[in-house]
Amino acid sequence: MSDITDAYARPEEPTRHAARDETGSHARSGLKLLTAAWVCPVDAPAIERGGVLFDGPTIRAVDRLDRLERHLAGAIREDAGDAVLLPGLINAHTHLCLSDLSTSDPEANGLRNDFGAWLLSIGKRLKPTEADYADRMTEAMRRGAKESLEHGVTCVGDIAPRLAEADVCVERALSDVPIRCVSFFELLGLGEMRGAFTEQFERVRRWVVERPFGAMRRLNVGISPHAPYTVDVEGFAEVVDFARQGGGRVPLMTHAAEHAGEEDFLRESSGAMAALYQKIGRSLAGVSRFDGTSIGMLDSVGMLEMGAVLAHVNYPTGDDLDLLARHGAAVVYCPRTHEYFGHAVHPIERMMEMGIAVSLGTDSRASSPDLDVLSEARCVRRKFPGIDPGRLLQTITSNPARALGLGEVVGTLSPGKRADVCAVGIGAGRGWETILDDVSGERAVWIEGERV
Numbered sequence: 001m002s003d004i005t006d007a008y009a010r011p012e013e014p015t016r017h018a019a020r021d022e023t024g025s026h027a028r029s030g031l032k033l034l035t036a037a038w039v040c041p042v043d044a045p046a047i048e049r050g051g052v053l054f055d056g057p058t059i060r061a062v063d064r065l066d067r068l069e070r071h072l073a074g075a076i077r078e079d080a081g082d083a084v085l086l087p088g089l090i091n092a093h094t095h096l097c098l099s100d101l102s103t104s105d106p107e108a109n110g111l112r113n114d115f116g117a118w119l120l121s122i123g124k125r126l127k128p129t130e131a132d133y134a135d136r137m138t139e140a141m142r143r144g145a146k147e148s149l150e151h152g153v154t155c156v157g158d159i160a161p162r163l164a165e166a167d168v169c170v171e172r173a174l175s176d177v178p179i180r181c182v183s184f185f186e187l188l189g190l191g192e193m194r195g196a197f198t199e200q201f202e203r204v205r206r207w208v209v210e211r212p213f214g215a216m217r218r219l220n221v222g223i224s225p226h227a228p229y230t231v232d233v234e235g236f237a238e239v240v241d242f243a244r245q246g247g248g249r250v251p252l253m254t255h256a257a258e259h260a261g262e263e264d265f266l267r268e269s270s271g272a273m274a275a276l277y278q279k280i281g282r283s284l285a286g287v288s289r290f291d292g293t294s295i296g297m298l299d300s301v302g303m304l305e306m307g308a309v310l311a312h313v314n315y316p317t318g319d320d321l322d323l324l325a326r327h328g329a330a331v332v333y334c335p336r337t338h339e340y341f342g343h344a345v346h347p348i349e350r351m352m353e354m355g356i357a358v359s360l361g362t363d364s365r366a367s368s369p370d371l372d373v374l375s376e377a378r379c380v381r382r383k384f385p386g387i388d389p390g391r392l393l394q395t396i397t398s399n400p401a402r403a404l405g406l407g408e409v410v411g412t413l414s415p416g417k418r419a420d421v422c423a424v425g426i427g428a429g430r431g432w433e434t435i436l437d438d439v440s441g442e443r444a445v446w447i448e449g450e451r452v
C-alpha cells in the first residue's frame, strides 16, 4: 500500500496541518475524524483504512488512519466500519419536481416508444391547471431531495418546475432539506408559443440577477432552455447573451441530441418532434431553420463556449463529438432513462476516449426507478465493463461538480473543500470497487461535516 499512500501525499502535509492550532494544542473544537475500511478521494488513489478529518464544515485532511491518528487526541471520532467514504454523490441531471411520477405507470409505459406522446402524457398527469399545482410541485421536489440524500446524493443539477413562482417553489422545497442544488429555471416555447418563452425569460432573468452565483449557502440558480425542438435558435442565443453579461457565472443546461433526427426538426421542422406539434395543433410556421445537428446549433450560438451542461447526447452525428471535445463540454448520460426509452447504445466509451467529461444523471422519476445515481453507475458498469472503476466514480463525483460550477467546492475529498461525504457499506474484507457491483450497501451522508 505504501506506493499508493505516497502517491496520495499532498503538497501541504495534511496531518501536521490538521493537528496544529494557535495554542499548539492537539485538541481543537470542531474537529471530527470519520474513518472507514476505504476512503476514495477520487482525485487520488483509494486509501485502505483511511479517514477524513472535518474541521467544522470543511475537509481538513484525508489520509491513512495510522498517519492521522497519532495527532488527534481531541477530535470527535466516528467509524463507518466496512464502508467506503466518497465525496457526496452528485446527480448531474434530474427533475425533482416530477418525483410523484413513476416508471410503473402502465399508460406512460405504453407510450415510451413515442417520445412526443409520452411527454404530453406527463404534462397531463401533472394536472398543471389545478389550484394546488405549485404546492404539489414543491412537495414533490422536497420528497425528491430527501430521497436523493437517502441514496448518498448530496448535490443535484435540477430542472426547476415551470411555474410563475418557480423561485419561491424551489426555495420552499429546499428550505428544510440540506442538499446542495444548482437549480435550472426552464424555458420553452417556439413558433406560436414563442410569447411564453419571452415571458418566462423575463422572469428568469430577474430571478437569476437576484441570486448571483455563490450568494446562497447551498443553492445556486441557472437557466435551462429546454431543447432544440422547444426553443428556437434565437432563444438559445438570447440566453447565451444574458449569461455572458453575467460574467459567465450563470450555469446553463439543455437537453441535447436526446433523440435521433433532431436535425430534421432544425432543418425543415419535420420528424418525430414536429409530429408532437401537429398532435397539439400548434403551427411551426416562422420558426427559423438551422442546417446542421443540434450540437452544431448549440455551438453556433455559443452554448458550448459558455460551458453549458448537455443532458443525454444519445445521438451525436458528424463532427459533434469533436466539437464537444474541443470545447471541453460537459455531457450527462442518464443510463436507466436511456434504457427505459430503448435508445441505441450510448457513446460514453468513445466520449471518454476523446476526453469529454461525462457525468451521470437519473433524469426524473418518470423515466428512472429512483434517484440513486450510484445505481446509474452500476448500470454503466454492467453495460460497459471495460470502463475503469476510478473513471466511472468520477462520473458521479468530480465531473458533475465541475460541470455544475462547483469544482472548487465539492466533488473530491480534498482539504479545503466542503465536508460533503457519503459512506457506502461493503462486505468485510472487500475492495472499494465493490460499491460499483449490484449489491445493496447501506448509505450514510454528511453535509458540511454534519451527519444528515
Ligand SMILES: [Zn+2]
Residues within 6 Å of the ligand: 093, 094, 095, 159, 255, 311, 363, 364
Ligand atoms: Zn431531463
